[in-house]
Amino acid sequence: MSDVHVRGVRYEVDRPLLEDIDLVLRAGELTALSGPSGSGKTTLLSIVGGLLRPSAGEVTYDGAPTWRGTGDPRPEVAFVLQVYGLVPILSASENVSVALRARGVAPAEADAQAHEALARFHIGDLADRQVEELSGGQMQRVALARGLCVGAGVLLADEPTSELDEGNRALVLAELRREADRGAVVVVATHDPAVVEACDRHHSLDDGRLVDHTEPVHLPGHPVEPAPSPQEASQESLPGEPPVEPLGPVVPARPAGAVDDSAFRRPPDGR
Numbered sequence: 001m002s003d004v005h006v007r008g009v010r011y012e013v014d015r016p017l018l019e020d021i022d023l024v025l026r027a028g029e030l031t032a033l034s035g036p037s038g039s040g041k042t043t044l045l046s047i048v049g050g051l052l053r054p055s056a057g058e059v060t061y062d063g064a065p066t067w068r069g070t071g072d073p074r075p076e077v078a079f080v081l082q083v084y085g086l087v088p089i090l091s092a093s094e095n096v097s098v099a100l101r102a103r104g105v106a107p108a109e110a111d112a113q114a115h116e117a118l119a120r121f122h123i124g125d126l127a128d129r130q131v132e133e134l135s136g137g138q139m140q141r142v143a144l145a146r147g148l149c150v151g152a153g154v155l156l157a158d159e160p161t162s163e164l165d166e167g168n169r170a171l172v173l174a175e176l177r178r179e180a181d182r183g184a185v186v187v188v189a190t191h192d193p194a195v196v197e198a199c200d201r202h203h204s205l206d207d208g209r210l211v212d213h214t215e216p217v218h219l220p221g222h223p224v225e226p227a228p229s230p231q232e233a234s235q236e237s238l239p240g241e242p243p244v245e246p247l248g249p250v251v252p253a254r255p256a257g258a259v260d261d262s263a264f265r266r267p268p269d270g271r
């Protein structure tokens, strides 16, 4: 299990969008990233995942930079994008299968795993439905199935519950927890207080900077650490590290797994 280290990251286009970002995103934990709209959450996820090159500083995972010089993420990184990044004319299962095939899984095995991944999100019955015929919440779950099925070491999810009702939100949080429990770094950008509450750690961004507010969040019933007593809580700071803070956004170039969909392309008049 390896953590993600964000050191001295700044990002600017025509103005600074992120400044002075120092964070450790821990393997085995769910980390929430919150902040107002436009504060930089998506931009930060994009830099963490290697879609964008930081203007200064670096992000490393397992001892190597996540930025590989091309804007293509490392194979260990998977995204669940705010805009889903699905191919509308492909079926739900094809959209998931293509992510597995892009990682070298043989087609028949990829198709089988894609069906299993959709079933995890209770949309197995929609496997053959074209994505453009799905609802927003169903598309969001297809995107989640695609992001989670590849067993990535780093899973970056941008507003993964924005279109979901309470029951499906709980389902998604349970699946994200499973990813953390197998040792992944899981980061969730969110506006939803219930999602923040379900995470182990919380960083907030404001206008491209981490705000002075770092909270380990304890999910009732989840044995992350024993809950501190009120006395301990009043003295609590993260052992051996500076206070953790929030992140910021940008437009991802391309979702991991949507690299090559040529195997699924249909003739112009075929569906």
Ligand SMILES: Nc1ncnc2c1ncn2[C@@H]1O[C@H](COP(=O)(O)OP(=O)(O)OP(=O)(O)O)[C@@H](O)[C@H]1O
Pocket: 013, 014, 017, 035, 036, 037, 038, 039, 040, 041, 042, 043, 044, 248, 249, 250, 251
């Ligand atoms: N490619 C870009 N070029 C210039 N500015 C950008 C670019 N992408 C994002 N921005 C700006 O960077 C700032 C942060 O955007 P970002 O999408 O990271 O915010 P966010 O916190 O994810 O917002 P939201 O919660 O609305 O998704 C915004 O002011 C946005 O307009």
